[in-house]
Every structure is written in structure tokens, then in C-alpha cells.
Amino acid sequence: MESGSNKTIAILGGGPAGSTLATYLARKGMNVVMYADGKRPPLIVGESLVPAVVPYLRDLGIEDEVASYGTWKGGATFVYNDEYHLNIWFDQVRGGDTPTYSYNVPRDRFDATLRETASRAGATIIPTTGRLEREGDSSRLRLTPETVEAAGDKLAGRQPDWIIDAMGRGRGIPKILDLPVEAGDRKDTALHAHLQGVEVEIATNVHTDRLSKGWCWRIPLPGRVSVGFILADEHLHELGSTAEEQFDNFMKQDPMMREWSKSGRRISPVMKYNNYQARVSCGVGENWALVGDAFGFVDPVFSSGMLIAMQSAHALAEAIADGSPGAFDEYDRYVKANLDAWRNVIEHFYDGRLLTLFKLGDHFRQKLWGRVMDFHFRKHMPRIFTGDDVTNRYSSWLVEFMSTYGLYGNDPEELRIL
Numbered sequence: 001m002e003s004g005s006n007k008t009i010a011i012l013g014g015g016p017a018g019s020t021l022a023t024y025l026a027r028k029g030m031n032v033v034m035y036a037d038g039k040r041p042p043l044i045v046g047e048s049l050v051p052a053v054v055p056y057l058r059d060l061g062i063e064d065e066v067a068s069y070g071t072w073k074g075g076a077t078f079v080y081n082d083e084y085h086l087n088i089w090f091d092q093v094r095g096g097d098t099p100t101y102s103y104n105v106p107r108d109r110f111d112a113t114l115r116e117t118a119s120r121a122g123a124t125i126i127p128t129t130g131r132l133e134r135e136g137d138s139s140r141l142r143l144t145p146e147t148v149e150a151a152g153d154k155l156a157g158r159q160p161d162w163i164i165d166a167m168g169r170g171r172g173i174p175k176i177l178d179l180p181v182e183a184g185d186r187k188d189t190a191l192h193a194h195l196q197g198v199e200v201e202i203a204t205n206v207h208t209d210r211l212s213k214g215w216c217w218r219i220p221l222p223g224r225v226s227v228g229f230i231l232a233d234e235h236l237h238e239l240g241s242t243a244e245e246q247f248d249n250f251m252k253q254d255p256m257m258r259e260w261s262k263s264g265r266r267i268s269p270v271m272k273y274n275n276y277q278a279r280v281s282c283g284v285g286e287n288w289a290l291v292g293d294a295f296g297f298v299d300p301v302f303s304s305g306m307l308i309a310m311q312s313a314h315a316l317a318e319a320i321a322d323g324s325p326g327a328f329d330e331y332d333r334y335v336k337a338n339l340d341a342w343r344n345v346i347e348h349f350y351d352g353r354l355l356t357l358f359k360l361g362d363h364f365r366q367k368l369w370g371r372v373m374d375f376h377f378r379k380h381m382p383r384i385f386t387g388d389d390v391t392n393r394y395s396s397w398l399v400e401f402m403s404t405y406g407l408y409g410n411d412p413e414e415l416r417i418l
């Protein structure tokens with residue numbers, strides 16, 4: 001096996017995780033081959049980026065390009081019902097170095113930008129499906145002969161030093177090696193489409209609406225709004241048999257959606273996603289590693305996916321460059337801790353405690369003592385929406401403590417996501 005910058009790395013999957021990793025490795029002088037099958041549905045989820053993604057855009061040198069086709073995102077609006085909305089502005093979040101804005105992006109353009117960046121950095125993009133096989137009964141993997149062949153003189157008939165699964169939720173390596181995959185608690189389905197004529201309260205904010213059943217997002221994109229709703233599977237079959245029927249019927253049925261979509265027109269097919277909450281038991285093996293969704297995905301709420309994809313890509317590049325077993329263990333622990341921290345916050349969203357807490361905070365800010373406390377809370381609590389502070393122990397503890405003892409008798413059940 002080669003060491004240092006002479007390593008050869010094969011990445012299977014050309015989404016945000018694969019392309020970001022390819023760029024960082026190529027910048028370190030490694031020989032990087034990335035297989036990108038280009039099989040993309042007409043729409044792809046992952047359009048709303050949290051502010052903690054912006055430093056990666058800067059580091060990759062693509063912020064201006066992303067700004068040219070994305071929409072500027074200044075905050076988040078939580079719609080509890082037709083009477084109460086809560087706005088969180090990223091520029092009011094105290095402390096931390098995270099930028100106070102972000103972007104919403106059409107995913108096809110964003111993925112293309114990331115791939116071109118990887119190519120400019122020196123990675124070789126092979127526009128085909130990469131395939132793997134197990135080396136005998138061992139837990140080592142190799143590329144199939146056709147996959148090696150497709151890389152031409154970049155692999156020159158040899159196997160790479162490392163094989164990286166960046167295949168998204170397809171998770172090729174866990175399937176081949178039969179690795180345990182832990183599913184999340186929620187069994188929801190997401191239906192996603194683009195619409196024109198949909199109202200948003202604040203044009204610069206991503207909207208999260210609590211609905212009669214489930215919740216939905218409204219993400220303003222240039223000339224359209226991305227709408228997605230998350231419903232427990234048991235409610236779906238009442239709405240029709242196709243994704244289109246289910247989407248259109250629910251828009252008419254839910255009182256709040258009916259109101260903001262009254263002049264709306266769906267301009268895309270409807271995409272369906274389910275069983276997406278999952279985490280693989282082990283993200284690193286003898287000559288392979290998992291990155292991005294291939295390692296784990298928590299939930300669409302709070303838009304953590306693209307951040308975790310980029311953070312894990314950066315961390316894995318560092319581990320590969322270091323090359324020691326300790327560095328890979330550290331990578332494995334880091335990604336798992338990140339996924340667990342998000343999962344904890346997200347559970348507080350679904351059980352109603354977080355929405356109750358934020359509503360109370362809004363109320364108490366009207367009082368003097370509330371304003372004093374607010375100074376402290378604003379440093380820690382809303383930073384979960386910027387993606388900045390999710391793994392910070394004190395912030396996590398504060399969310400836990402406040403949502404257990406700080407609800408002042410308010411029953412979180414009232415704001416539970418059904």
C-alpha cells in the first residue's frame with residue numbers, strides 16, 4: 001500500500017459527499033478516481049443548506065458560483081398554526097464563527113458545481129457505475145475488473161489503496177459486507193415537488209410548518225418553491241395510490257397548506273422517499289470507508305444532511321492523509337457523535353418539546369428577566385439551526401435541560417408531530 005500523497009483512492013458516488021472528498025484528497029496530491037453514475041431523478045432533496053455549510057463553500061472556492069444560482073437564506077420560520085409563527089434570524093444568533101446566512105440551491109446545479117470543483121482539483125471523474133466485490137471471505141473489498149478497466153491509465157489495472165462508499169442511501173458496502181444498519185424510530189414518507197405561486201411568509205427564510213398530520217417544508221428557490229411533506233406511512237394510503245395523487249390530495253386536505261397553495265401550481269413530478277433514517281454500525285474497514293448518507297442519515301428536519309456529508313468528507317480526507325488506525329477510529333467516532341447529536345435534537349422536534357420551548361422563549365422575551373436569560377439562550381439554543389453547535393456538550397445539555405424543566409407546565413403533546 002502506498003503512503004502519504006501517493007495513495008490511490010476510488011470513490012463510488014458523485015454526490016456532495018463524494019465530490020467534496022475527491023476535492024480534498026486531490027488537493028493533498030492523491031490519485032483520486034471518482035465513479036459518478038449520473039443517475040439522478042428530476043428533483044433531488046437537499047436544497048436547503050444550513051449556515052455551517054458556508055465555510056465549506058468558501059474553502060472549496062465556490063461560494064460566488066452557488067450564490068449566482070441559489071437563493072439567499074437569512075433564517076428559519078416555524079409555522080405552528082394559522083395564528084402563530086416563530087422567526088429565527090441567523091444574524092441574531094450570538095457567538096460562534098459560523099456565517100449568519102446560507103443558501104437554498106437547486107441540487108442538480110449544486111452537485112454539478114461540486115463535481116467540477118473536484119475535477120479542477122485533479123480528481124478523475126468516471127461517468128459510470130462503480131462496482132465492488134468482496135475479496136474471498138475476508139472483509140476487504142476490491143473493484144470489479146470492469147470498474148478497474150473503466151478508469152483506464154488512472155488505475156492502470158491496479159486496485160486502489162482505499163475504496164470509499166459515497167453512494168448515498170444506496171449504501172453499497174454495507175450491503176456487500178452485511179453490516180448492521182440501525183434504523184431510526186420514525187417510519188415516515190417524504191413527498192417532494194416544485195411549485196409556482198406558493199406563498200411564503202418571509203422570502204429569505206426556509207419554512208417548517210406543523211400540519212394536521214406530519215409537517216412540511218417550503219424552501220424558496222429561484223422562480224419556484226420546493227415543497228415537501230413528511231407523513232407517517234399509516235396516513236398515506238388514505239390519500240391515493242400514486243405519489244402525485246397523494247401529494248395533490250394532501251395539499252387540498254390540510255387547512256394550512258390549502259391556504260398557502262391556493263394559487264399554487266405543481267410544475268414537477270412528485271418524488272417519494274422513505275426509510276431514510278438509518279446509521280451503519282461501522283464506517284471504516286480494512287481498505288474501505290463510508291462517507292455522507294452512506295454512513296448515516298438522520299432526518300430532513302433542520303437540514304443537517306448536506307452539512308454532515310461535507311463535514312464527514314473533510315474529516316475522512318484528513319484520516320486518509322494521516323493513514324493511522326487511530327485517525328480512522330477518530331473519524332468513525334466523529335461521524336457517529338455528529339449523527340447522534342442531530343438525532344437527539346430532532347427527537348425533541350417530533351415530540352413537541354422544542355417547539356414548546358421556542359414558543360415560551362418568545363413569550364418570556366417580553367419580560368425583563370426573560371431578556372437577560374435570552375442573551376444566554378440565544379448563544380446556545382438557536383445555533384442548532386445554523387448547524388454550528390449541535391455537538392457542543394453544553395448546548396445539547398441546555399436543550400435537554402430546558403425542554404425537560406423549562407416548559408412551565410406547558411404540555412409538549414400539543415405540539416407533537418402526528
Ligand SMILES: Cc1cc2nc3c(=O)[nH]c(=O)nc-3n(C[C@H](O)[C@H](O)[C@H](O)COP(=O)(O)OP(=O)(O)OC[C@H]3O[C@@H](n4cnc5c(N)ncnc54)[C@H](O)[C@@H]3O)c2cc1C
Nearest residue numbers: 013015016017037046048130167168190292293300305306
Ligand atoms: C426527504 C429528504 C429531504 C432532505 N432535505 C435536505 C435539506 O433540505 N437540506 C440538507 O442539507 N439535506 C437534506 N436531505 C439530505 C441530503 O439529501 C443528503 O444528506 C445528501 O444528499 C447526502 O449526500 P451524499 O453525497 O452522501 O449522497 P447522494 O446525494 O445520494 O449522492 C450519491 C450519488 O452517488 C451516485 N451513485 C450511487 N451509487 C453509485 C455507484 N455505484 N457508482 C457511481 N455513482 C453512484 C448517485 O447517483 C448519487 O449521485 C434530505 C433528505 C431527505 C430524505
